[in-house]
Amino acid sequence: MGLRKTHTPDARRAVIDREHPRDLDGLLDQLRCGDVKQRRWAARDLARHPQATAALGAQLLRETEPSVREALLTSLQAMPGDSAVSALLPLLRSENAQLRNGAIEALAGMPLAVAPRVAALLHDNDADVRIFSVNLLGELRHAQVVPWLLQVLHDEPEVNVVAAAIEVLAEVGEPGHTGALRAARDRFADDAFIAFAANMAIKRIDAP
């Protein structure tokens, strides 16, 4: 007993024979199987197969095991691009907050692929999706974030979407944006929260 050096071959066992096929078709089959263990490993290993992004996204919509969901999200993040964005965007409509947040986090890591979709997202029929899209802008590293936020302040009819945009602009805004904040405040003159949020943002941006 005591300290013992690892000599047992299973300690860091060489990966020679995997129990299940690791090719694309085999992994896709395992992704849909009933065994959590297999699904999680399939999700991880599919990160090497860009053709699998749609299947990963579809699995996210039906997957109930959190540890598999995390592996699915990580694999999609590892393959940033248009098809990964297409696989992730439907999750913004999910009722599951963890799934939505996971999608926003993953999408935030692929700004160049997300950018062409922002205009459509900000005009989505569902106000909740527009709110989540503004939340995404808050995490997105892209030079157009401020112009997109200003567009929301100017055009958006739903007060909660505007409130979300004001919150982000409070952090990233510059003195030149206070006019847009004042205009949004005036546009929702009857809404006390918008007045409060806009004033706070202006104060923060104008702080010496």
Place this chain on the structure above:
Amino acid sequence: MKAAALARREQITEADFLKFRDFFYRKTGIHFDENKRYFVDKRLLDRIEATGADDFRAYFIALRFESKGEELQRLVNAMTVNETYFFREAYQFDCMVNDMLGEVAKRKAPGSRIRIWSIPSSTGEEPYSIAIYLLERWPLINQYDVEIMSSDIDTTVLQSAQRGIYSARAVGQLPKDYLHKYFDQRSDNEFAISRDLVAAVEYSRVNLTDAADTRKFRDIDLIFCRNLLIYFDDLSRRIAAEAMYDAMVPGGFICLGHAESMSRITPLFSVRRFADAMVYQKPMSGVRP
């Protein structure tokens, strides 16, 4: 540069500091108190000058929206202190012997194996600190087989760890009796660690973001992964966390550095608060792929 612009560049206002602090905390989990203001300002001003930004505002906007996150990483490097020595952040070793290993042992019969993984090994201070703590301060050490594995991506530091030669500064936090017991002092500034301890640690080269490397690790009860993830980008952090999750037994523990937060990386692990430290735990019901 004109005097007014120069003055602007050399100034971080209170509002700037608060704005930066909020952002940096959200991205990294590192929180700076007011008393760190000088430290933060100095490094921010260094980066503002290095990037050629006109002032804080311009620098912050560039930092906020740069697509690759490279400047954020440079800033993290500047804001964190990368040093290693024996018994660094020892409260987690206290937690290991006072609580975590007790829980692990309860799930195993005496004589069973307990497996600990220290990554990154750097030059060996951490895995050897773990070994010394176990031998000196864990009462059950003689009832279990404890395996210490330690890995690093850098083969140079792995070689150094296996040589086991340390400066006076590196061993400065060790109690004197431990120093005499486990080291051979060769000069004022050269201490050679016991070859028995070197022999007790299994070293390996591992890239924590490469599944081909990490898939080999199984049945780990306790991982020390301190002050490493903070240097990774968001995706690499997630990949590393996934790898550690799959390497661990259900109920296994992870210790991160004091400025690191697993909750900001992934919801895979639960937070456990013990008397000595807050650590992360793979749920007992978790799957083991």
